[in-house]
Amino acid sequence: MSLTREQMAERVAHELKDGYYVNLGIGIPTLVANYIPDDIQVILQSENGLLGMGPFPTEDNVDPDMINAGKQTVTAATGASIFSSTESFAMIRGGHVDFTVLGAFEVDIHGNIASWMIPGKLVKGMGGAMDLVAGADDIIVTMMHADKHGNSKLLSDCTLPLTGAGCISKVLTDLAYLEIRDSAFVLRETAPGVSISEIEQKTEGALIVPGDVIEMHFD
Amino acid sequence: MPGFDKVVDSYETALEGIADNMTIIVGGFGLCGIPQNLIEEVARRGTKNLTAVSNNCGVDRWGLGVLLKNKQISRAISSYVGENKEFERQYLEGELELMLTPQGTLAEKMRAGGAGIPAFYTATGYGTIVADGKDVREFNGKKYILEESITGDFALVHAKVADRYGNCIYNATAQNFNPAAATSGKITVVEAEEIVKPGSLDPAQIHTPGIYVQRVVQATAEKRIEFRTVTEA
Numbered sequence: 001m002s003l004t005r006e007q008m009a010e011r012v013a014h015e016l017k018d019g020y021y022v023n024l025g026i027g028i029p030t031l032v033a034n035y036i037p038d039d040i041q042v043i044l045q046s047e048n049g050l051l052g053m054g055p056f057p058t059e060d061n062v063d064p065d066m067i068n069a070g071k072q073t074v075t076a077a078t079g080a081s082i083f084s085s086t087e088s089f090a091m092i093r094g095g096h097v098d099f100t101v102l103g104a105f106e107v108d109i110h111g112n113i114a115s116w117m118i119p120g121k122l123v124k125g126m127g128g129a130m131d132l133v134a135g136a137d138d139i140i141v142t143m144m145h146a147d148k149h150g151n152s153k154l155l156s157d158c159t160l161p162l163t164g165a166g167c168i169s170k171v172l173t174d175l176a177y178l179e180i181r182d183s184a185f186v187l188r189e190t191a192p193g194v195s196i197s198e199i200e201q202k203t204e205g206a207l208i209v210p211g212d213v214i215e216m217h218f219d
Numbered sequence: 220m221p222g223f224d225k226v227v228d229s230y231e232t233a234l235e236g237i238a239d240n241m242t243i244i245v246g247g248f249g250l251c252g253i254p255q256n257l258i259e260e261v262a263r264r265g266t267k268n269l270t271a272v273s274n275n276c277g278v279d280r281w282g283l284g285v286l287l288k289n290k291q292i293s294r295a296i297s298s299y300v301g302e303n304k305e306f307e308r309q310y311l312e313g314e315l316e317l318m319l320t321p322q323g324t325l326a327e328k329m330r331a332g333g334a335g336i337p338a339f340y341t342a343t344g345y346g347t348i349v350a351d352g353k354d355v356r357e358f359n360g361k362k363y364i365l366e367e368s369i370t371g372d373f374a375l376v377h378a379k380v381a382d383r384y385g386n387c388i389y390n391a392t393a394q395n396f397n398p399a400a401a402t403s404g405k406i407t408v409v410e411a412e413e414i415v416k417p418g419s420l421d422p423a424q425i426h427t428p429g430i431y432v433q434r435v436v437q438a439t440a441e442k443r444i445e446f447r448t449v450t451e452a
Contacts, residue, residue, distance in 0.1 A: 046392075047322065048248045048249075048251070048392050048395050049248075049392050049394055049395050050392050055450055056448040056449050056450045057449055057450070058449060058450055058451070058452040059449050059452065060452065062444070062447060062449060063391060064250070064251065064393075064442035064443060064444045065251060065252065065379075065390045065391040065392060065393035065442065066391045066392055067248070067249065067251045067392055067444075067445070067446075068392075070446065071248075071249035071250070071251070071302075071445040071446050072445075072446040072447075072448040073444060073446070073447055073448050073449070074448070076391075082391055082392055082394060083394065084326075084394050084395065084396070084397070084398045084399060084426075085248065085274070085322070085323075085326040085395045085396045085399060086326045086327065086329070086330045086398065086399045088323075088326075089322065089323030089326050089327065092323060093323050093341065093342070093343060112346070123300075123310075123317075123319065124299060124300060124301035125297060125298050125299035125300050125301065125319045126298060126299070126319060126321055126322075126349075127298050127299040127321075127322050128298070128321070128322040128323060129321075130321040130323075130324075130343050130344050130347065130349065131321050131322060131323030131324070131343045134341070134342040134343040134344070134345065135323075135342070135343070161347065161348050162346055162347045162348075163347065164345075164346065164347065165345065165346025165347065166346070
């Protein structure tokens, strides 16, 4: 079985370490906040200028001046700080954020990522994604392994306009957890019940399957 | 002599001198912290062929969406323009020029513009179409692209509190692009929810020092929410 969006978020959360400042992108990455292990503390950065993003407010505490990067109303967590966009991107571009989780349309064996534009369709803009991939050392991309026709999104070369070049080394899909190194995807973990042959079939870029691939486990 | 008293009593005076073909730099992120009253004054004046520099371009009929609807903006410099059907239509029909700019680069373009720095190198956008035609240099083994700064004829800013000298404090995440925008306008106009006497604010808590601000006017517009998300009490 391929992973659900929630299982993908849960698996990504295993990568978090105590004391990390973390930026979560829109979509599946946002769900990671629901699976932070109880025994660690992380602080969430929201690129519009909030370090220490808390949960959504109760109806009585909704404040139009208090939003996250997805323009949703949020609260500030205990110990939060609030600052300008300039300051926010100084943190991001200066490499101060420990861990970043982003969605993508495509990644390739060179560590390139395409996540912001599909030519011929509406262009909404890159927002902060190009800054995040250029500034972060530790990024994990969450995405579907293939489109609904079975076409791979893990490629030899991205076909869509790039968000960043040579910046991605970890990918979690609905089928597998992989690393990118030496111009290949290296299979590390499979989703429960997903065969290696299915992953091979749905990975267009070069794929290395080591002898110690493990199957993910969810309670 | 008004000295440093920058408060004006009407929106007409607040935007005196704004003219066709000018560049306006506008604070806000989504609908949060946008100078809605000042935008409405630009709409009332019918100023045309504007270059609007702002992270987003409002939504249909609110924020900069008001000026889009009136076809007053001919060029937009923004990082994200989703959530706006009129923008999409004008862009696809070639009525509007759009320069998509990474969000951090946009903020830095304003900051550097206001600080007298004409251009800067950044890793953001290297290897992408954002880098097309731009100078590339390597520093310490990493590639960077040269981005030019932005200044505006007018900067439009929304603050929670301003004193009469133009010292500003922003509220919560309504700060966002406002401080950078405030530094980068030849004429920076602040609409403030509350205007107080000089001396009322703690000098060490000022976000935007009054030196950047030319005019202050009372804000009255409602504050809208783009996505209202709540948890059960």
